[in-house]
Amino acid sequence: MKTSKLLRTLCLVLFFQQAFAQVGIEKASVDGDGILDFPENTTKGIILPRVSSISGAVNGTLIFDTSDNKVKVNNGTDWEELTTDTGAARVYENTVREVATNQGVILGSNTSSAPGVLVLESTDKALILPKIVEPHKNVVNPEPGMICYDVTNNTLSIFNGKTWEFWK
Incomplete structure (x- = not known):
């Protein structure tokens, strides 16, 4: 009985240690205070969610708005355009079954009030974007x-x- 209880406690400790861990995508370690980090010298970037309308967005939410084909960020009260030129959205059919409809993946915390597929919740860590050498020349498609x-x-x-489009 004591062994079983000890094993369950150890599993919980290991689970929560992993739940608050920094995550490296295609790399062994995370640089600095990143909560989510990507490798250098890649041609892969983050694809923002494509939506035509969204309710309940929180400050800092990034989207590709398919109603006017612009990348936007929520400033807490309104949407600000990050791209000035109108782009072109590609339409894809979602063939993946959603496992849970009420909560996405949260990194950095057990819970979050922010709605999203991927929520980065931290007071001292940030998203480190994929680092690409001249993406306008090297990302083919x-x-x-x-x-x-x-x-x-x-x-x-x-x-x-x-x-x-580029922001300095």
């Missing part, structure tokens, strides 16, 4: 809403479906 960090020009790079 970018998806609308792709976002990354250009390590050559030190810019936030966003593909709107037609052109790349």
Whole structure:
């Protein structure tokens, strides 16, 4: 009985240790204070969610708005455009069955009041974008809403479906 209880306690401790861990995608360790980090010298970026309307968005939510084909960020009260030129959205049919409809994946905390498929919840860690050398030259077929960090020009790079836009 004591062994079983000890084993359950150990499993819970290990589970919660992993739940608050930093996550590296295609890399062994996370740089600095990142909560989610991607490798350098890649041509893969983050594809933002494609939506035509969203309710209950919180400050910092990023989307590719298919109603006007622009990348936008929620500032807490309204949507601000991050891309000025109208892009072109590609339409895909979702063939993946959703396991849970009420909560996405949360990194950095057990719970979050923020709605989202992937929620990064931390007071001292941040998302580290995929680092790509000149994505406008090296990403052959970018998806609308792709976002990354250009390590050559030190810019936030966003593909709107037609052109790349850069933020310094």
